[in-house]
Amino acid sequence: MQPPKVFESEYRFCLILWKYEPINSTRLAQICREELGWSRTTTYTVIRRLSDRGVVRNENAIVTSLVSKEEIQVAQMEEMLEKTFEGSLPAFVAAFARRQKLSDDEVEEILRIIGE
Amino acid sequence: METVFLELVNRSITAGWFVLAVLLIRAVFRNAPRRIFCVLWGLAALRLICPVSWESVFSLVPSARTFPQEILYTAAPRIQSGVEPVDRAVNPVLLSSLAPTPGGSVNPTQIWSFVLSRVWCAGVFVLLAYALGSYVLLRRRVATATLLEADIRQSDRVRFPFVLGILRPCIYLPYDMDDADRAYVIAHERAHIRRRDHWWKPFGFVLLSVCWFHPLFWAAYGLFCRDLETACDERVIRTMEREERRAYSRALLNCSIRGSRRPGAVSPLAFGEAGVKERVRRVMNYRKPSFWLCLLVLAASAAAVVCLMTDPKPMEAGEVGGSRKEETAAEPMEAGAAGGSRKEEAAVEAEERLSTAPAEGDGFFADGQPLELLFASGAGSWGTRLTLYPDGSFAGSYEDNDNVTGPGYPRGTSYRCDFTGRFGERTPLTATSCSMTLEELDYEEAGREWIQDGVRCFTAEPLGLVGGETFTLYLPETEAEQLDRAFLEWWPDAYRWRMGSQEKLLRYGLCNDGTKQGFFTGR
Numbered sequence: 001m002q003p004p005k006v007f008e009s010e011y012r013f014c015l016i017l018w019k020y021e022p023i024n025s026t027r028l029a030q031i032c033r034e035e036l037g038w039s040r041t042t043t044y045t046v047i048r049r050l051s052d053r054g055v056v057r058n059e060n061a062i063v064t065s066l067v068s069k070e071e072i073q074v075a076q077m078e079e080m081l082e083k084t085f086e087g088s089l090p091a092f093v094a095a096f097a098r099r100q101k102l103s104d105d106e107v108e109e110i111l112r113i114i115g116e
Numbered sequence: 117m118e119t120v121f122l123e124l125v126n127r128s129i130t131a132g133w134f135v136l137a138v139l140l141i142r143a144v145f146r147n148a149p150r151r152i153f154c155v156l157w158g159l160a161a162l163r164l165i166c167p168v169s170w171e172s173v174f175s176l177v178p179s180a181r182t183f184p185q186e187i188l189y190t191a192a193p194r195i196q197s198g199v200e201p202v203d204r205a206v207n208p209v210l211l212s213s214l215a216p217t218p219g220g221s222v223n224p225t226q227i228w229s230f231v232l233s234r235v236w237c238a239g240v241f242v243l244l245a246y247a248l249g250s251y252v253l254l255r256r257r258v259a260t261a262t263l264l265e266a267d268i269r270q271s272d273r274v275r276f277p278f279v280l281g282i283l284r285p286c287i288y289l290p291y292d293m294d295d296a297d298r299a300y301v302i303a304h305e306r307a308h309i310r311r312r313d314h315w316w317k318p319f320g321f322v323l324l325s326v327c328w329f330h331p332l333f334w335a336a337y338g339l340f341c342r343d344l345e346t347a348c349d350e351r352v353i354r355t356m357e358r359e360e361r362r363a364y365s366r367a368l369l370n371c372s373i374r375g376s377r378r379p380g381a382v383s384p385l386a387f388g389e390a391g392v393k394e395r396v397r398r399v400m401n402y403r404k405p406s407f408w409l410c411l412l413v414l415a416a417s418a419a420a421v422v423c424l425m426t427d428p429k430p431m432e433a434g435e436v437g438g439s440r441k442e443e444t445a446a447e448p449m450e451a452g453a454a455g456g457s458r459k460e461e462a463a464v465e466a467e468e469r470l471s472t473a474p475a476e477g478d479g480f481f482a483d484g485q486p487l488e489l490l491f492a493s494g495a496g497s498w499g500t501r502l503t504l505y506p507d508g509s510f511a512g513s514y515e516d517n518d519n520v521t522g523p524g525y526p527r528g529t530s531y532r533c534d535f536t537g538r539f540g541e542r543t544p545l546t547a548t549s550c551s552m553t554l555e556e557l558d559y560e561e562a563g564r565e566w567i568q569d570g571v572r573c574f575t576a577e578p579l580g581l582v583g584g585e586t587f588t589l590y591l592p593e594t595e596a597e598q599l600d601r602a603f604l605e606w607w608p609d610a611y612r613w614r615m616g617s618q619e620k621l622l623r624y625g626l627c628n629d630g631t632k633q634g635f636f637t638g639r
Contacts, residue, residue, distance in 0.1 A: 009270075009271060036262040036263055037263035038259070046260060107369070107373065109393065110369055110396050113365070113396050113400055114362050114365045114366060115362075
């Protein structure tokens with residue numbers, strides 16, 4: 001069976017887990033807040049998601065890992081973004097930034113402008 | 117809500133003129149520092165929301181109030197766009213399609229304003245809900261973003277860098293970014309934060325949501341956001357030499373193309389901001405703006421502010437076309453034909469303005485409220501009520517009942533007339549009176565008979581309004597001594613005057629010059 005893939009943010013979570021496991025989930029959430037900046041709910045959500053995928057185990061509020069550092073694979077950005085609802089930022093953030101394919105020619109032209 | 121909506125429509129039309137000027141300035145002075153344009157957009161927003169407005173003779177705004185408040189309930193709806201051809205084209209259409217039918221109980225303009233204001237409200241709600249919803253969704257999306265620095269986070273669900281958060285703005289970056297690119301991106305986003313763009317952008321969107329019906333504001337908002345980006349670019353590269361600007365441009369490009377680190381091998385699924393090429397060009401061709409260019413832009417902007425951020429002076433009574441001419445005497449410095457043609461327009465306006473409506477500031481309707489007049493004898497059960505509006509239009513009804521009964525109508529007989537009409541221009545006679553001509557009077561033909569609820573009904577003529585062509589309107593300060601005795605017979609305070617305890621009318625009085633019948637307001 002192929003080892004499960006995790007995303008970059010989850011990978012960083014695993015790094016913390018490998019360092020401190022086995023660890024109480026509350027304490028883990030505290031560390032994640034300090035090092036990753038995650039809220040408690042976010043940490044718990046991630047723990048649940050990863051345990052559904054078989055990457056970690058959460059029993060009696062003790063969290064341990066099921067996959068080692070050597071085995072784990074980090075998903076690449078492109079694969080990630082294909083799945084998520086990428087792109088549309090709300091108007092007041094991106095403000096009608098027209099997203100269209102930059103053709104090879106246009107990229108060439110931009111490179112030319114830069115190179116001049 | 118209708119009044120709020122109407123006020124908003126008027127304000128957005130006046131602000132729209134300034135927006136137009138900003139668009140013009142932007143198009144002409146393409147190489148001016150973008151910071152100036154951001155300020156101009158701010159002024160446009162101010163123009164929209166500021167309840168106080170200055171009047172000046174330099175104002176080029178055609179009209180501060182295109183849709184007068186009374187259009188909501190007048191019998192003769194018309195607009196005052198300030199642009200003669202538009203008024204000429206639109207007003208007859210409005211009059212013919214929206215004037216209330218005699219006998220109808222609801223003014224068509226009321227129906228329209230009700231519907232339109234509710235539609236507007238729904239639109240505002242939809243847009244704000246969209247903004248709020250997408251903000252919440254975005255916040256959730258980046259919940260798993262990890263800290264890089266105090267106000268910078270990285271997320272695997274972020275493709276293009278952005279700033280999020282109003283009170284505690286945070287920069288969100290994707291994970292896979294070259295260190296060099298990252299440094300420039302952070303500098304750019306930090307510039308946004310320093311300029312408080314994370315406040316201005318959402319604020320602008322709120323304004324847009326409120327004025328969503330005006331197409332110019334959509335363009336304004338889009339360009340405003342683009343100007344914010346370019347202004348931040350300028351701020352970051354201000355002190356950079358050419359080589360560094362190259363690196364910055366490369367960062368711009370890389371950021372726009374996700375999915376490939378090597379720009380040479382672009383995957384067919386690459387996406388990018390359409391404005392990237394323009395931004396790169398501006399960065400590479402950046403030169404410190406010349407003193408003279410800045411001066412020109414500032415001068416044009418100042419002219420735009422003076423001419424379009426101020427309201428035109430209201431017309432004086434009797435000087436219907438006169439003051440318009442004055443306004444255009446001072447020609448603005450602004451580029452374009454705006455100044456020249458305006459003079460022509462105003463002159464034509466002054467000549468052609470056979471205003472059929474009296475100027476509103478002539479003292480007979482001090483607070484702009486309509487007058488509720490009544491013609492009746494003190495004892496009888498009959499009376500004609502008339503609501504007279506400042507523009508001379510009126511609506512009302514006459515009613516009389518008697519006890520004549522018969523088969524089918526045991527409860528008596530009644531006479532009724534619902535009417536609308538319009539008086540022409542008011543010509544002052546004395547300090548406290550003016551004369552006006554009855555120009556329109558519409559009511560259902562008299563004599564129609566029908567039975568309703570055991571009452572026999574007749575349509576009748578509006579008593580008090582027939583038999584006369586001219587009418588005289590008296591202010592409450594009028595001395596009763598000066599007035600026609602037949603007219604005073606209808607005056608409710610006549611007995612007091614005869615006893616010597618009241619000298620003045622103390623009510624508005626409307627005298628039918630033909631029949632000497634009189635309408636009066638309450639005290």
